[in-house]
Amino acid sequence: MKLLCRFYDPDEGRISVDGADLASLRPDGADGWHRRVAAVFQDYVQFELSAYDNVAFGALERRGDERAVAEAVALAGADRVVGRLAEGWSTPLSRQFSSGTQLSGGEWQRLALARALFAVRAGGAGVLILDEPTAGLDVRGEAEVYERFLEVTRGTTTIVISHRFSTVRRVVEAGTHAELLAAGRVYATMYRLQAERFGTA
Amino acid sequence: MDLVAAVPGVAHHELSEYSDRMELIRTERTYLANPFNPISWTLASVVSTVTVIVLLGSVRPVLALLPLVGLPAAVANGRADVSLENLLDAQAEDNRRLRHLLELATEPPAAKEVRLLGLGREIVERHGALFAQLERARVRLATRNTAGVVAAWMVFGAGYAGAVLWSMHLARTGAISAGSVLLVLSLGAQMNMQLAELGWNVAWLIRTYRAVGRLVWLSDFAAEAKANADPPARRPVPAVLRQGIAFDSVSFAYPGTDRPVLHRVDLSLPQGATVAVVGENGAGKTTLAKLLVRLYEPTSGRISVDGTDLRSFDIEEWRARISAGFQDFARFELVARESIGVGFVPDMASSAKVGAALARGAAEDLVEVLPDGLATQLGREFDGTELSIGQWQKIALGRAMMRESPLVLLLDEPTASLDAPTEHQLFERFAGAARQVADAHGGVTILVSHRFSTVCMADLIVVLDGGAIQELGSHDQLMARGGRYAELYRLQASGYC
Numbered sequence: 110m111k112l113l114c115r116f117y118d119p120d121e122g123r124i125s126v127d128g129a130d131l132a133s134l135r136p137d138g139a140d141g142w143h144r145r146v147a148a149v150f151q152d153y154v155q156f157e158l159s160a161y162d163n164v165a166f167g168a169l170e171r172r173g174d175e176r177a178v179a180e181a182v183a184l185a186g187a188d189r190v191v192g193r194l195a196e197g198w199s200t201p202l203s204r205q206f207s208s209g210t211q212l213s214g215g216e217w218q219r220l221a222l223a224r225a226l227f228a229v230r231a232g233g234a235g236v237l238i239l240d241e242p243t244a245g246l247d248v249r250g251e252a253e254v255y256e257r258f259l260e261v262t263r264g265t266t267t268i269v270i271s272h273r274f275s276t277v278r279r280v281v282e283a284g285t286h287a288e289l290l291a292a293g294r295v296y297a298t299m300y301r302l303q304a305e306r307f308g309t310a
Numbered sequence: 311m312d313l314v315a316a317v318p319g320v321a322h323h324e325l326s327e328y329s330d331r332m333e334l335i336r337t338e339r340t341y342l343a344n345p346f347n348p349i350s351w352t353l354a355s356v357v358s359t360v361t362v363i364v365l366l367g368s369v370r371p372v373l374a375l376l377p378l379v380g381l382p383a384a385v386a387n388g389r390a391d392v393s394l395e396n397l398l399d400a401q402a403e404d405n406r407r408l409r410h411l412l413e414l415a416t417e418p419p420a421a422k423e424v425r426l427l428g429l430g431r432e433i434v435e436r437h438g439a440l441f442a443q444l445e446r447a448r449v450r451l452a453t454r455n456t457a458g459v460v461a462a463w464m465v466f467g468a469g470y471a472g473a474v475l476w477s478m479h480l481a482r483t484g485a486i487s488a489g490s491v492l493l494v495l496s497l498g499a500q501m502n503m504q505l506a507e508l509g510w511n512v513a514w515l516i517r518t519y520r521a522v523g524r525l526v527w528l529s530d531f532a533a534e535a536k537a538n539a540d541p542p543a544r545r546p547v548p549a550v551l552r553q554g555i556a557f558d559s560v561s562f563a564y565p566g567t568d569r570p571v572l573h574r575v576d577l578s579l580p581q582g583a584t585v586a587v588v589g590e591n592g593a594g595k596t597t598l599a600k601l602l603v604r605l606y607e608p609t610s611g612r613i614s615v616d617g618t619d620l621r622s623f624d625i626e627e628w629r630a631r632i633s634a635g636f637q638d639f640a641r642f643e644l645v646a647r648e649s650i651g652v653g654f655v656p657d658m659a660s661s662a663k664v665g666a667a668l669a670r671g672a673a674e675d676l677v678e679v680l681p682d683g684l685a686t687q688l689g690r691e692f693d694g695t696e697l698s699i700g701q702w703q704k705i706a707l708g709r710a711m712m713r714e715s716p717l718v719l720l721l722d723e724p725t726a727s728l729d730a731p732t733e734h735q736l737f738e739r740f741a742g743a744a745r746q747v748a749d750a751h752g753g754v755t756i757l758v759s760h761r762f763s764t765v766c767m768a769d770l771i772v773v774l775d776g777g778a779i780q781e782l783g784s785h786d787q788l789m790a791r792g793g794r795y796a797e798l799y800r801l802q803a804s805g806y807c
């Protein structure tokens with residue numbers, strides 16, 4: 110994933126984007142590759158700034174667009190989080206600051222998802238990387254993310270890294286899932302291991 | 311640092327009032343090094359000022375009033391210092407903001423996302439703007455103060471010049487000697503310095519007094535927290551659990567908020583049981599666990615262990631009987647053996663015990679990937695091996711497993727970052743560890759999890775919703791009931807086809 114984000118260049122081989130070598134694209138700047146990639150990393154950043162900044166940072170150049178920010182928040186299911194904040198959008202997210210509020214892990218994760226969504230919808234990112242994006246979410250939250258979130262980002266190349274096979278199953282096209290099961294190698298073993306705990310394999 | 315760590319809970323870390331005072335104590339600890347210095351220095355300046363006054367009075371009594379014209383300067387100096395102090399007080403919160411922005415710009419954990427989002431310049435700009443704003447306020451104050459001090463010195467200068475001219479006039483008429491003129495000349499100049507010194511020393515005294523005041527506030531805070539935490543009727547922690555742990559109408563709201571996170575929870579955890587706590591985000595699962603560890607105290611109601619109020623145990627003694635692995639586990643960037651061993655310091659030096667703890671946490675394979683095994687330095691900070699999040703979680707699990715005979719084994723989302731085979735292995739070991747806890751001391755195992763594949767193995771499942779217990783029972787009972795648990799279970803299982 111770090112290679113895809115162009116934090117590093119590969120020692121050998123090449124990654125191409127629509128046929129162009131990734132290494133030949135500028136990483137930063139207004140038209141750089143970084144703007145084309147949105148990510149929710151496993152150790153996503155918790156900005157101890159306002160709730161608004163936490164989402165608007167997904168696409169800085171569109172940060173004034175309050176409606177787009179609100180949309181991204183609603184789509185990520187983070188509107189409930191913002192709804193209970195004492196000073197709404199402008200509430201600082203840390204109890205270290207007066208009138209600030211501390212969020213739980215799951216609530217932070219929803220804001221991180223909203224930020225990535227804002228990057229995709231407002232910032233025009235074409236690649237979305239989700240690294241264990243639901244580790245802190247409850248069952249309903251997980252199901253929501255994959256049923257709603259991925260629907261919204263259709264047309265965006267989405268890469269999900271997950272240990273939860275229920276997740277992978279939701280993301281990958283059904284045929285591919287079946288192909289992998291039929292191949293009967295690592296994927297099938299790991300999948301069965303998890304599924305049999307539910308007595309359904 | 312002792313005082314911070316001495317407050318038994320963690321609630322204080324989340325109060326901004328507390329943070330402000332800590333910030334100031336941190337930046338002003340030099341004033342606390344020797345609080346008696348400013349007192350003796352102030353006394354010394356008072357004595358030398360009085361000497362000057364007496365000497366001037368001996369020339370002509372009215373000259374003894376000369377220090378009066380110097381008084382505004384002393385006051386202006388002292389006031390300038392105190393007002394600067396007040397300003398720094400007011401800026402403490404913004405200084406914490408500056409530090410967070412600096413961390414975002416410079417610390418490795420944030421670097422990936424900050425680069426990807428192209429936030430570098432934005433963060434630097436915000437830091438710069440906030441810094442400039444604070445700096446402007448300081449400069450504005452300094453300018454105003456300087457103007458006041460200069461004006462006050464001009465008053466003194468005029469008085470001094472007047473006194474010298476007058477004494478020269480007296481000398482010319484022969485009323486006083488030429489030596490007396492020299493005396494006025496030199497004493498006046500000396501007084502200039504002495505008054506400035508007096509001003510500084512008084513300001514120093516005020517600063518020290520305030521710094522001591524903050525320290526006293528902090529130790530009162532620590533003492534009060536300790537007194538609340540330890541009511542007088544002290545009872546020993548039982549060696550073996552005979553009945554279990556009971557929550558009696560327990561409610562809790564985080565400090566500084568009114569929103570109850572738990573609302574009148576009644577719950578009985580029988581000795582030797584494996585209990586799973588499930589519920590949606592914000593249902594109060596982690597809070598329940600934190601109350602049990604006494605990181606916080608219930609706002610109302612009580613928790614009892616074999617009928618004894620949890621608050622009558624010595625908090626250290628109680629915590630010594632708990633093994634806990636939390637969701638937001640700490641990353642101790644030490645040598646691997648120590649990072650795990652801190653779970654039970656007396657056994658930290660024993661590689662065998664640390665190895666056994668790793669095995670109980672299904673994390674023994676971790677040692678194989680570390681270049682120097684248990685002796686590997688962890689973390690980038692000290693040029694060590696950087697671990698993935700899943701590997702850090704294994705370290706944390708090993709840490710949780712260090713104690714061999716806990717009364718409570720608490721596992722809060724212990725597998726969120728682990729892969730399938732490890733998860734599978736871990737569940738079986740957990741069950742083993744739970745049995746061991748139960749057999750040895752009647753201990754209770756509490757598992758907070760979103761993964762229903764583990765949850766269904768528990769003897770007792772607690773379903774929390776909005777801070778209250780919604781359902782309670784075994785997996786079979788709750789599935790038969792067809793309520794919330796059954797619904798959530800099916801929702802997750804439906805991901806497996």
